[in-house]
Amino acid sequence: MPGGADLSIGAVAEATGVAVSALRYYDELGLIVPVDRVAGQRRFSPDVCGTVNFIRRAQRFGFSLEEVGVLLDDTERDWVGLVAAKLNDLRQQRVELDSMIHLLAEVQTCGCEVVASCPRIETDLAEHPETAC
Amino acid sequence: MPGGADLSIGAVAEATGVAVSALRYYDELGLIVPVDRVAGQRRFSPDVCGTVNFIRRAQRFGFSLEEVGVLLDDTERDWVGLVAAKLNDLRQQRVELDSMIHLLAEVQTCGCEVVASCPRIETDLAEHPETAC
DNA sequence: CCTTGACCTCAAGTCGACTTGAGGTTCTAC
DNA sequence: GTAGAACCTCAAGTCGACTTGAGGTCAAGG
Numbered sequence: 001m002p003g004g005a006d007l008s009i010g011a012v013a014e015a016t017g018v019a020v021s022a023l024r025y026y027d028e029l030g031l032i033v034p035v036d037r038v039a040g041q042r043r044f045s046p047d048v049c050g051t052v053n054f055i056r057r058a059q060r061f062g063f064s065l066e067e068v069g070v071l072l073d074d075t076e077r078d079w080v081g082l083v084a085a086k087l088n089d090l091r092q093q094r095v096e097l098d099s100m101i102h103l104l105a106e107v108q109t110c111g112c113e114v115v116a117s118c119p120r121i122e123t124d125l126a127e128h129p130e131t132a133c
Numbered sequence: 134m135p136g137g138a139d140l141s142i143g144a145v146a147e148a149t150g151v152a153v154s155a156l157r158y159y160d161e162l163g164l165i166v167p168v169d170r171v172a173g174q175r176r177f178s179p180d181v182c183g184t185v186n187f188i189r190r191a192q193r194f195g196f197s198l199e200e201v202g203v204l205l206d207d208t209e210r211d212w213v214g215l216v217a218a219k220l221n222d223l224r225q226q227r228v229e230l231d232s233m234i235h236l237l238a239e240v241q242t243c244g245c246e247v248v249a250s251c252p253r254i255e256t257d258l259a260e261h262p263e264t265a266c
Numbered sequence: 267c268c269t270t271g272a273c274c275t276c277a278a279g280t281c282g283a284c285t286t287g288a289g290g291t292t293c294t295a296c
Numbered sequence: 297g298t299a300g301a302a303c304c305t306c307a308a309g310t311c312g313a314c315t316t317g318a319g320g321t322c323a324a325g326g
Binding site: 021040 | 282283284285291293
Binding site: 008009010020024039040041042 | 301302303304305
């Protein structure tokens with residue numbers, strides 16, 4: 001057990017690419033926890049970098065910081081449900097995203113002057129009747 | 134030319150499922166334009182439903198309302214560039230989304246007690262060295 | 267005539283995730 | 297011993313996309 005290799009908040013910021021102010025904010029939310037304070041200054045275990053990276057990833061997954069809190073809480077038994085729900089979300093998002101990419105790719109080459117009146121978009125709308133007027 | 138079939142803001146709201154307050158906000162931004170005012174009240178062409186639906190779609194594409202404004206501006210020659218840029222974004226997003234779905238699906242079945250220490254996530258991190266500590 | 271409901275404007279509030287600023291302490295190097 | 301960097305707290309500001317609230321107008325129905 002090394003003992004003396006703890007990181008200042010600045011070191012964590014540099015290692016992870018996350019701003020110091022953001023790290024303090026995560027601390028405030030309890031997402032990361034300093035192992036110690038030296039003259040008032042936070043000292044983090046190097047492990048915290050993993051946690052920070054996890055937070056960033058999870059955000060990109062579409063989790064809010066509050067949800068990340070649940071994921072990180074080892075007394076929380078229901079993270080599996082949260083993951084399952086989020087997975088459904090993501091799959092749904094993917095379907096939408098695909099259709100949008102498809103649509104935009106067509107729009108790009110359709111030669112219309114004004115996007116809003118592009119027949120490809122009309123067509124697409126027609127395929128999604130829930131959005132019809 | 135029918136002439137008298139214009140819609141009140143409430144009718145547009147009902148037809149599109151978008152809140153009245155949001156429609157007024159779109160008007161304020163110039164994204165939708167009433168064809169008339171009757172005793173101060175907005176009257177919209179039924180076409181506006183198409184525009185509103187387009188706005189919602191574009192938002193789901195990841196366009197901001199400001200960008201939507203560019204898309205809807207028929208004097209704007211550069212919407213093709215905007216679409217191309219956004220298309221790149223979306224494709225990048227899709228790659229990320231896919232890897233996240235993959236990862237979450239594994240996490241879901243890995244049996245770990247605490248997500249943050251799940252080896253699958255560590256593995257995934259290892260594949261993205263830019264995030265290493 | 268009077269109420270009800272849909273509409274109006276304008277200002278201010280909300281939410282999440284931070285950032286910025288003021289004012290102060292502490293560590294490091296010379 | 298002193299300058300400058302890095303840290304601290306706490307309050308307030310920012311951004312986008314709306315929503316909410318106060319206070320008021322207007323047409324239709326009983």
